[in-house]
Amino acid sequence: MIKNFEDMQKLGQTNVDTAMKLFGEWNKSWQVIAAEMSDYTKRSFEESTATLEKLMSSKSVEQAVEIQTSYAKRAYDDYMQQVSKIGGLYASMAKDAYKPVEKILQKGA
Template identity: 50%
Template structure:
């Protein structure tokens, strides 16, 4: 009887350890994503400000359209690249957060 209780305690402790390891991985991943988003926002703001200055300083309407067109193209490419990168980061978080459970599931499957 005592053996069963100790086994249950050990199982509970092991499951808690796995869960905490998974949460730790998720927390680090979300912090990395938050940092990446903050960096992107700062860069995007700086590029937008530079584009406005360029637009305001344009000597002709053609140059203004050219400046706006260049900015829109660059902003779009930057945005798509950033969204792709963040999507990959989320995917990595999911994979890394699942890894601790792989051993537990392998033991259960035996």
């Protein structure tokens, strides 16, 4: 009886340790994603502000259209790059979070 109780206690402690590792990995990953989004937002704001200044100082409609077109292309390219980067971070987060669970499953098999 005592042996079974000790085994259950060990299993409970192992599960708690695994859960803490999992939450730690998720916390780090969310911090990286939040920092990345913050940087992107800052860059995007600075780029749009600079473009607005250029638009205000444009001499002709053609020049304004050229500035706007160039900005739209850069903004789209930057957005697509950011979406790809964030997607990779989410995939990495899921993979890292699964590692402790995978170790438990391997021990059980």
